[in-house]
């Protein structure tokens with residue numbers, strides 16, 4: 145590489161440092177020309193506008209026509225910054241636009257543009273069904289004027305409704321529904337049963353949340369198989385009385401737990417004095433470890449709630465019940481057993497894909513969120529996406545106060561209630577963001593005792609979430625919710641009808657209070673962003689205590705022994721401010737590392753899934769299965785009617801491919817859970833995983849052929865032969881779920897830790 149090239153590449157690396165963003169200059173230059181088209185376009189009839197929309201080609205024309213359609217369809221003229229955002233999305237970037245800047249409309253113009261540029265159909269991927277439905281309906285008049293069809297998919301949609309929605313130019317769908325549809329489509333035996341067309345372009349809403357926070361969440365399609373309950377219940381009973389410190393220790397980061405020698409001895413005694421580390425008890429050891437995880441690390445009303453006799457997971461970030469989400473196999477049943485509920489059937493995994501891998505199936509991806517810069521390096525690392533920061537339409541005048549830090553939790557809680565009461569007495573609306581549902585409820589009790597009425601938004605009333613959040617800016621309102629709840633819902637000053645706007649604005653607008661710093665600064669920034677939208681007055685502050693989890697876990701050493709404080713107990717030591725910032729950065733680093741690690745495991749499975757999907761597609765759309773049988777079993781195949789042979793060969797081969805893939809997934813998950821590794825000792829888990837996964841996959845294709853030939857040979861065919869009539873019965877009921885936070889990595893650590901402890905324990 146020559147000197148100038150090296151310089152260029154260094155300069156480029158400088159430009160691409162985390163936090164650096166795309167230059168908007170070239171796009172800004174188009175704005176005057178777009179504006180110049182307004183008069184001429186406004187003179188067109190609706191029909192003429194629609195016709196013009198159908199032939200637009202460049203960014204300039206797309207934006208000019210998009211603007212005119214929005215003006216007519218919604219009575220809102222898109223701001224220049226919204227057009228800049230739309231162009232950033234058209235050029236495949238993640239647009240960072242502050243909360244309330246009108247991302248919904250921005251995405252609409254971009255979706256139209258993508259269709260015009262030949263990148264359709266476009267999927268706008270949302271974080272939930274509510275937003276998919278709302279945005280599709282809200283933007284429909286604009287799409288109609290642009291001559292495009294729009295649809296939305298939700299959990300309740302029938303296959304035909306899904307097919308219709310996906311047949312539109314633009315489809316709004318939550319990322320999980322889209323992923324599940326993809327997985328179901330991978331299992332059809334008749335092309336007509338598919339609902340999704342080939343994936344082309346995704347516009348990802350709340351991009352940081354979907355692309356980073358949810359990236360490693362696997363979406364799972366399962367078939368009904370009876371679950372075994374008893375070992376799980378037995379293991380839950382074994383760990384029920386165990387105590388922290390004495391019987392087990394929890395790692396500082398709260399992510400893993402390990403038996404102490406005393407704990408292990410207690411469990412082994414209850415089992416009649418067996419040695420759990422004996423190879424014959426490997427299954428039991430695994431069950432007991434999972435039960436301990438459920439017992440020690442998962443807390444009711446924080447990680448899950450129990451409703452109508454079943455365990456429902458709480459989405460840690462949003463603080464609301466995560467629909468159809470489960471922990472990985474075993475853990476879910478262990479929590480159910482801990483709560484004394486019948487364990488639900490595990491089900492056989494028929495297909496699975498992580499959110500990140502699903503997104504990667506779209507040849508074109510772009511996205512938008514209020515907080516992208518902070519994850520700029522991760523967006524680049526995992527998706528090759530760059531961030532474009534779009535300036536606000538009206539400058540933000542929100543006043544963000546420095547953290548108020550107290551020595552103890554109790555002092556913090558008291559000061560928090562006092563501050564809320566002071567604001568409430570004046571009528572200034574307050575939105576409090578808490579870290580979890582339990583904290584929300586505790587705060588509500590404190591507020592009630594102080595005579596402050598409040599509305600608590602928690603996982604248990606998620607149906608009304610949007611409506612409640614929309615009123616958070618009303619005069620005198622006090623709303624308590626977890627930090628992430630209600631993302632995407634507009635908070636207007638003076639209530640959803642803005643009736644009291646002036647009075648509330650005079651009081652300083654909405655006051656957002658965080659009851660603690662989240663693990664990620666991004667989530668804190670999102671919370672702050674709920675105040676001061678579109679140039680509204682507003683304020684934000686976070687209350688922190690040195691006993692908060694985040695500080696204890698990640699900055700224990702950095703906190704001075706006796707920090708400076710003022711008379712009110714407020715810590716005024718700059719070193720403490722630094723320690724809190726530091727704790728957050730460490731937590732962010734830990735999460736990034738977990739993401740990277742999980743992804744390294746998924747890469748192999750992903751390649752295998754893709755290779756098999758291609759094979760399946762060929763089986764489905766060609767006669768390769770029949771040709772294989774003609775070659776391998778000529779006596780029988782040549783005698784059969786051609787159509788019948790093609791039909792039978794295809795069904796049998798698809799059946800075996802799907803079955804073997806399901807078996808393969810089960811095997812991989814066992815490998816990952818460490819069942820094999822435990823016997824193998826301390827080897828690099830990732831290497832070990834590859835060593836098992838690659839040959840297992842290579843054996844798959846010959847095995848599909850062998851089983852296809854066997855079934856073909858054994859089956860009697862007549863003209864009316866149907867797959868269902870033979871032994872080729874597919875799992876009848878299928879359902880879908882998301883696997884919550886993958887504890888495998890930490891489980892391995894835990895196992896290694898417990899093995900280590902075991903080894904160092906004195907021989908008995």
Ligand SMILES: Nc1ncnc2c1ncn2[C@@H]1O[C@H](COP(=O)(O)OP(=O)(O)OP(=O)(O)O)[C@@H](O)[C@H]1O
Pocket residue numbers: 220221222223226241242243244245246247248249514631632633634
């Ligand atoms: N060009 C415009 N002119 C007037 N009002 C607009 C314009 N664009 C958007 N709005 C209004 O601004 C409000 C916020 O829009 P929207 O909900 O799309 O914001 P957002 O950026 O998605 O916010 P969030 O980060 O909460 O998702 C809506 O009430 C919308 O009608």
